[in-house]
Amino acid sequence: MTAPPGPPPPLAGGRDGADALQPLLDTVLEALRTGARERGGPLPPGGPDALAARVQAALGDVLPEHGTGDHEALRTLVHTLAAGAADPADPLCAAHLHCPPLAVAAAADLAASALNPSLDSWDQAPAASAIEALLTRTLAAEFYPDAPRPDALVTTGGTEANQLALLLARERHGPHLTVLHGANAHHSVPRAAWLLGLPPARALPTPAGTLDPARLAEALAATPGPVLVTATAGTTDAGLVDPLHPIADVCDRHGADLHIDAAYGGLLALSPRHRDKVAGLGRARSLTIDLHKLGWQPVAAGLLAVPDTAALTPLAHQADYLNATDDTEAGLPDLLGRSLRTTRRPDALKTATTLRSLGRDGLARLIDRTCALAHHLAELLDAHPGFELHARPTLTTVLFRPTHADDDQVATLRRTLLHDGRAVLGRTRADGRLWLKATLLNPHTTAGDLDTLIALLEGSTHR
Numbered sequence: 012m013t014a015p016p017g018p019p020p021p022l023a024g025g026r027d028g029a030d031a032l033q034p035l036l037d038t039v040l041e042a043l044r045t046g047a048r049e050r051g052g053p054l055p056p057g058g059p060d061a062l063a064a065r066v067q068a069a070l071g072d073v074l075p076e077h078g079t080g081d082h083e084a085l086r087t088l089v090h091t092l093a094a095g096a097a098d099p100a101d102p103l104c105a106a107h108l109h110c111p112p113l114a115v116a117a118a119a120d121l122a123a124s125a126l127n128p129s130l131d132s133w134d135q136a137p138a139a140s141a142i143e144a145l146l147t148r149t150l151a152a153e154f155y156p157d158a159p160r161p162d163a164l165v166t167t168g169g170t171e172a173n174q175l176a177l178l179l180a181r182e183r184h185g186p187h188l189t190v191l192h193g194a195n196a197h198h199s200v201p202r203a204a205w206l207l208g209l210p211p212a213r214a215l216p217t218p219a220g221t222l223d224p225a226r227l228a229e230a231l232a233a234t235p236g237p238v239l240v241t242a243t244a245g246t247t248d249a250g251l252v253d254p255l256h257p258i259a260d261v262c263d264r265h266g267a268d269l270h271i272d273a274a275y276g277g278l279l280a281l282s283p284r285h286r287d288k289v290a291g292l293g294r295a296r297s298l299t300i301d302l303h304k305l306g307w308q309p310v311a312a313g314l315l316a317v318p319d320t321a322a323l324t325p326l327a328h329q330a331d332y333l334n335a336t337d338d339t340e341a342g343l344p345d346l347l348g349r350s351l352r353t354t355r356r357p358d359a360l361k362t363a364t365t366l367r368s369l370g371r372d373g374l375a376r377l378i379d380r381t382c383a384l385a386h387h388l389a390e391l392l393d394a395h396p397g398f399e400l401h402a403r404p405t406l407t408t409v410l411f412r413p414t415h416a417d418d419d420q421v422a423t424l425r426r427t428l429l430h431d432g433r434a435v436l437g438r439t440r441a442d443g444r445l446w447l448k449a450t451l452l453n454p455h456t457t458a459g460d461l462d463t464l465i466a467l468l469e470g471s472t473h474r
Contacts, residue, residue, distance in 0.1 A: 020081070023125035032125065038085045046093025053104035054097040056432030062095050097435055102453055102460035103467070106437035108247065108275055108301075110452040112309040119364035120309050123357045130165075130355040132333040133344045139357035140346055146359040146366075147314070150300070154280060155293050155318040162320035163300075164349055165358050166313035169274030170199040172299035175315045175326075175351070176270040177203040177239065179297060182325035183268070184237035191215060191230055192241040193222035193253065197272055200241050220249055220441070224257040231265040238267040244289045245275025245304075248439040248448070249401070250408030252276055255291030269294065274301035274313070276406050282375040285382060288405065296322070302362055304452065305378055305407070312358055323348065377454045381407050385451045388461050397469055401446055410439065410446040413472045418445040424471055434467055 021031035100111035128136035151161035190212035201212035242253040277300040302312035327348040385407040401410035428434040437448035
């Protein structure tokens with residue numbers, strides 16, 4: 012065999028991997044700096060077409076005949092990515108449940124990428140699988156402190172966790188399971204019912220923004236057969252929390268299972284100041300948690316928690332090349348039933364590193380600070396004659412709109428800010444009107460940043 016000329020490119024792992032990475036990381040970090048400077052704000056100006064043209068001009072031929080080398084490729088691509096990013100670390104980038112990741116979490120994620128463990132068999136991820144097992148049991152016990160064997164699965168986020176919750180419920184009750192949820196629920200709930208071949212999920216009206224236990228009781232009384240109720244602790248649109256204990260009481264009376272989608276609000280359980288807002292999480296048969304929201308992790312970092320690891324038994328699966336029966340009997344951990352995915356990143360590493368770095372009190376301080384920022388923004392808007400506040404925030408989402416503006420003007424204002432690259436705000440409908448949405452997830456945001464946002468909105472409203 013005749014090998015091509017020259018040595019192959021260096022690898023990220025192995026004994027020499029760190030040495031190979033070091034100079035490349037210097038190039039990446041410098042490109043992040045220069046890209047952020049070029050962007051100069053929360054997102055690039057000019058809108059989609061202008062941005063696509065700049066990317067095309069920077070990259071040219073995506074698959075050139077001859078390579079440009081590691082450093083040039085990194086400088087070009089990382090700079091282009093950073094210059095064209097909607098950066099959630101900018102205080103004026105506050106549209107979505109899209110957090111700025113902590114530096115320590117991103118650094119840990121680099122190690123995961125370098126070593127590239129795959130959590131579909133123990134012999135591909137010995138330490139990573141042990142770290143994941145410790146993390147999942149520890150976090151599950153936070154939400155189910157009285158359960159004998161709480162456990163959790165690592166997911167790509169709330170959508171996958173909700174899908175798994177409905178799958179487990181289907182396996183308990185069969186294909187005629189009815190899923191009831193509030194109209195405030197995440198879109199992944201009815202979508203999961205469709206994906207799993209269940210009857211169409213039924214949405215109950217939520218005119219006040221949360222699921223009404225009395226309305227739920229009426230629906231359960233009129234629904235034959237097995238039912239899974241999905242409640243929400245932190246709605247995507249307004250950050251509202253359903254009345255969890257009363258809903259659990261209704262489910263108990265009617266023999267319905269309860270799943271709680273706490274992707275947004277679940278981690279408030281770690282804050283002594285705010286945990287009462289999500290009291291009742293532990294009464295669910297399954298619980299969605301998402302650490303790439305109020306956990307400040309790089310995506311993906313979701314969990315599906317259950318009070319007893321036996322609830323996960325339906326996910327068991329056997330493939331001889333990954334979990335041969337005799338290997339399992341000999342003591343090698345069986346990982347294939349820990350996900351519907353096969354190849355799977357060690358996403359638990361960054362979260363475990365973050366928890367060790369911050370501790371319980373450090374994470375609680377970040378949660379408390381971010382909630383306080385949302386309340387401060389709401390107070391500023393409520394006191395301002397030029398804006399109408401929808402309601403005081405429950406979590407970190409603030410809905411508002413310019414006074415006397417119609418819906419078209421609200422939508423145009425948001426798009427203008429996006430096109431100019433000056434601010435990233437979300438939008439949602441409530442009480443029949445369109446509202447701007449600020450989702451504050453950046454603990455480094457200051458009161459001065461909020462003043463800047465309001466001043467920017469004032470100026471754009473009067474243009």
